[in-house]
Amino acid sequence: MLVSTKRLRQVRDAVPPQQCLLPTECEFYQAYNWCLNPFPTVLEATDHLRGEIDKLKAVPHDWRAGEVVNNVFLLSCALLNAVDEYLRGPTLRMPRPLAATRLGHSARWATERLTGILPQRHRAQARRWRERWRAGLDDFLTIVVAGQLSDPTPFAETGSKLAKLLLSPLPPDLQTEHVGVPTPFRRLDLTHFDVVALGQRFAQRFPNRSEAILVLGLRTSGSYFAPLLRAFLKTEGYQTVSSLTVQPNKGLGRWERQELRRCAQRGFTALIVDDAPHTGGTVVLGLDMARRAGFAPDKLRALVPAHPARRDCFGPLSENLVVSLEAEQWHKHRLLDQRLVEGRLAEYFQHQNFANIGLVASKSAGEFNARLQDSSRGDRGTRLKRIYEVHLKTPQGQEETRYVLAKSVGWGWLGYHAFLAGQRLSGFVPPILGLRDGILYMEWLPQSPLPQDMHIAEDDHTAREARIDRSASYVAARVRHLGLGTGPASRKGLRRDENGFRLLQKVLSRAYGRIVTDTLMQPRLERRLCEQPCPFPTLIDGKMGRDEWITGSPGLLKTDYEHHGMGKSELNVVDPAYDLAETILTLALSPDEESRLIRRYVEQSEDAGVEQRLFMHKLLAGFWAMNTAQEHLFGKPLVADRQQEFHHQLMSAWNFLTVHTARYCGSFCRPPQALDWRSPLVALDLDGLLDRRLFGFPCTSAAGIEALSLLNAHGFSVALNTARSAAEVKDYCHAYHLAGGVAEHGSYLWDAVGQRERILINPEAMVQLDELRSHLRLLPGVFLDDRHQYSVRAFTYHDKPRGLLSSLLKSARSFSIGGGAPAPLPTLVMHHLMKSLGLDRLSFHHTTIDTTIVAKDVDKGTGLSVLRDWVLRPDAETIAAGDSEGDLPMFRAATHSLAPANIDCVREARLLGCQIVRHPYQRGLLEIAHSLVHPDGGSCEHCAEGKALRPGGPTLFLELLQAADESRARNLFRGLFDPAVFKIFVR
Structure with missing residues (x-):
């Protein structure tokens, strides 16, 4: 209702x-400006903890006392977790099946021995600190589990002991590390009361107090759960209670393995504790680690709260094995x-x-x-x-x-x-x-x-401008009021929780090559990303979508403003340029609207250099949206409308990345002296010639930019002839200063010089295309690219493959940001639809990522011929360049034709008189451009002018586009001999 x-x-x-607001709350929370950053260093967390312990002596005996006690608990366990991680040290990164073998154990043992030689003095210092800290924390938590948090008096004495322990310094290299974010207390609605409730359930089901207990916490959450459960079980009368925390993804360290075996030999019962599981795999892994250390199956228990979205994680396991706490409790x-x-x-x-x-x-x-x-x-x-x-x-x-x-x-x-x-x-x-x-x-x-109160109509120009202005002012307000000072990002390297930059690093490294080379080059790219400036570190919003805004009396109001930007599973990016980039993505801003957004933001934030940082964050916003959409597509079962919603999110991000990258690359491309139609007309295919899916979406390389600049400098009229949509052809013509083009396999013509269009397919074919669309939309698991108006692009999604070999094959896919990738529809399905619907004016073919349905009476050849006659004259010279079977009709219609070395129909192309150059892809296009401007191999003053322009000097993305033109062997060599390459093998 x-x-x-x-x-x-x-x-x-x-x-x-x-x-x-209540004055008591304002006064209390205003003292915690440091909490805007959930990733303090160990040194900062120590200072914060010291301040909270001091407050125990003066805080009023009300809710504020309970908050201070909670903070002492959280910060104390954060330090304990950091010390345990430090003592565990780095380990060799390898697949879990390999890590479980004798070879894997030996490799990890060797790695731990090598990495543990130098800091032995520091490790001993940290180990002594941990033992003293655990003893002092036991006394404090014994009072916590009693539940009297509103009276700080009992905590004063134990707090003083903890304060004295803080006077003992931790190793300097540990103090600069960042503490981990505890997911249960930041994101999963859990409290320490729920951990105690888990302990109470265990004590009721297993009342034998003489049974020796080892509380085995799985880090990070286990570092908070284990000390609390240990204190609780001791107060419940269990005579022997020990605790240990491990990082399952790293495997057991030498000392951890020895401690587990010792407890197993003495007949301890292992209680595996962790937060509410996502799949349950980590808890099962922890149980298996304890079993392999010598614990009998009847000596294993798991204490985990049950999240309402994942109630059945441990369905196959014995009820005697799992002690849980339902979310309603x-x-x-x-x-x-x-x-x-x-x-x-x-x-x-x-x-x-x-x-x-x-x-x-x-x-x-x-x-x-x-x-x-x-x-x-x-x-x-x-x-x-x-x-x-x-x-x-x-x-x-x-x-x-x-x-x-x-x-x-x-x-x-x-x-x-x-x-x-x-x-x-x-x-x-x-x-x-x-x-x-x-x-x-x-x-x-x-x-x-x-509807007009729920969403701003796109044709309401005034309302749209108001939304843009409001978004800019909101982001600027966050910069003014939610600044982080130096920010949580470490300039020493990309941390494991910086999910946004890790995704950016992973995707952009594909410019160096696939499967092995991209992995080897990631440390190099990591250094370059860390060098990117961030003058205004800010607690960003991280979710600027249209549905995140509502209307209120002051105007548009932002909902969910507090928790998207930072957290264990969030972006953890601190540059407000990201919020601006996501606004441009979700509102689909035009270049003029984007300028308005940036101008308004700069006026109110004084962040004058944001435009120089914006493009990299546009990439990140698009990657994050694509990755998130695919996670949802392959997540828990969704109804059809939700699947289509996430598909549209993915396609919007794909289009955003494609168009904005073209605009960025086009800014480095020399424009023609005058945009006009001239003979000879050069018609270029897009995919495989000007563009490649280097990063999971189509974009050119440095050689492609130089090729277009060279043709423009020598006065050639350049047009596109592609299967891409009419909208994309318009965007590319504007970005690269092109005269026009043929879109959707010859179905549509665009004259960028005269700003006019022409549709080539007949009305009967259009009716059949519409009928096919309506039937395809009814098929579950079938998705359409709605940008195409004069053809149909249909596909399904394949889930991420399993196993090491499948993962390597997945990494070679050209279209993949997240776990899945699009794929064409089954041939039998298409034949059945075409025949049953009587679509006699259409034909279809499969590409690597989709099924394309076009009108029979048009192709790239007819499109080129009509374009030539329309903008020039029938006898005008035309030169065609393409790389696939779909380009053969264009070769047949052109006066001359050329192709890069990656063409997939060499014999047919040569029979049509096509010249195939030596290099593939964009380097092949550059070779084609050189052969057109100087068939004799010479050069002129225009050749120097045709070099790609570099406004503002080289940028990281241009460096990547240059690396994409290098040979894979050269990039592989650079990666192998990078001094930091060893970092990819350890974690």
Whole structure:
């Protein structure tokens, strides 16, 4: 049920324009500006912990005391996790099946011996520190598990002991490391109360207190769970309780293996503890590690909370093996009980001078919650949230109705960023009421059912400009108010949690070659990425899509503003250029609109150099969108409309990357002196000649840029003749200063000189294409590229392959950013459709990534002939260049034809008189260009002018485009002899 428009206006008008927050909360959270960065160094975390321990002596005996105690627990375990990771050290990176063999064990043993020689003194120092710290932390956590967090008095003495231990320094190289983000307390709605509840369930099911227990925590979460469970089990009377944490992906270190074997020989029961699993594979791996260390099957237990999206992770395992805690019994679920929320909201609204506050279980609130549940993906990253209808009455008797969203944002200091961001971005986000116990309370503004209130119409120019301006101002406000100082990014290298830059590094390394060479060159690319400037490190939003905005009294308001940018599974990029890039992507901004966005942002942020950083973040935004879309496509089963939604997201990102990369490369290409149609007309194919799918989407290389510059400098008219869509041909003509082109296999002509178009296929073929589209859309698992209007591009998606060999084959695919890749439809399906529908005016063929359906009476040859007659004259000279069987009709229609060495129909092309040059792809195009401007092999003054222009000097992306033209052997040699190449083999 949708609330009426009239009532919505009343609700909106009742929302106060300025937030009215409790002074106690403002004063408390304002002291935690450092929590905007969830990745402090060990040294910074130590300083923060020292400050929290000092607060135990003076904090009031209320909710603030509990928060300080939580922070001491979280920061103490963060240090413990960092020390354990330091002591484990690096290990050899290898597939798990190989790591389980004797050869794998030997290789890892050798690696650990080699990497452990130098820092032995530091390791001994860290090991002694850890033992003292664990003992002191045991005393502190013993009081924590008792549950009296609001009284800081019992913590004062144990806190003083911890403070004294902090005076002992950790090794200098460890102090510069960053602490890991604990997923359960940042993202999964868990609290330390839930860890204690798991321990209580274990104690009830296994009451034998004389049984020796080893709490085996799987890092990172295990570093927080294990000490707490150890303290709890001791208070429950278990006589022998030990703890150990391991990193399953690294395997067991020598000391860890010895400790596990010792406990197994002494008859300990191993309790594997971890956060709510995604697939359960890590917990099973931990169980298997303990089994191989000597623990009998009846001496193994797993203590894990059950996430609502992954309840069946351990279905095949014995019930006696797993102790779980259902999500409905988590602490934060209980905090959302209506009676508790009513008491909390009474405190907030009484501060706003309301006398009576009541929560109503209305049908409207129920509908809002149902839609909220439907709109969320229901995956492991979905936050706990609920909407309440609140009836308010002022002392004067005036009644109001408000809606409040209660949303989990983290535990302890890991959630304070939500309050700070909500307060500092007032006017750009829905008004917040307060933050308590990891639950953020904020106004929920119901949206009108009218389409114009839900989305800005694309043809409403004024409204679109307002959206652009609002987005720019919002990003600038984050720069002004949510700056991170030096930022969390380490300039020593890309950390494991910097997911955005790791994805960028992985994809861009393909410029050097596939399968092996790209991997070897990643350390080199890592160094170059780390050199990219970031003058305004900021807690970015990280999700600037259209559906993330709502309408409110101040204008457009940003929802979910606090947790997309940073976290264990988030981007962890700190450059506001990313938010601008994603805005350009999601709003599909034109060049003029993009200029407006950047201009407005610079005016309000003083970030004058953002344009120099923008293109690399455009790449990242497109890669991240494609990767995310494919993860959802191959994630849990989705209904058909959700599959199509993620497909459209992927195709939008693909198109964004293609067009904006063409614009970027075109800015380095010398434009013609005057855009005009002249003879001879040079018609170029796109894919395989000007473009390659170097990075998972089509783009040219440095040689392609130089080839076009050379042709432009010598006065050639250059046109495209391609299977790409009409829209792409227009974009490419604008980007590369081309005269026009033929699109969609000869179906469409574009004259960029005269800004006119011409459709070549007949109406009967258009009707059949529309009919085929409608039937293909009904087939499950079939997707269309909607950019094509005069042909049909249909495909399905293949999931990522399994096994080492399959993974190598996947890495060689030209279209792949995430785990899957598109593939053509089965031939039998297409034959059946064409025959049953009587589509006699159409034909189809398969490419490497899709099935293309075109009109029978047009092809690239007819398209070139009609274009020549249309813009020149029938006897004008035409030169065609292509690389595939689809280009043969163009060769037949042209006066001359040429092809690069990668052409896939050599015999047929030569029979048509085609000249095949020595080099493939863009280097072949450059060779073709040289042969056209100087058939005798000479040169002239225009040749120097035709060299690719380099405004502003060389850039990282241009360096990659140059590397793409190098031979694979040369790039492989450079990678093998890079001093940092060993980094790819360790983690």
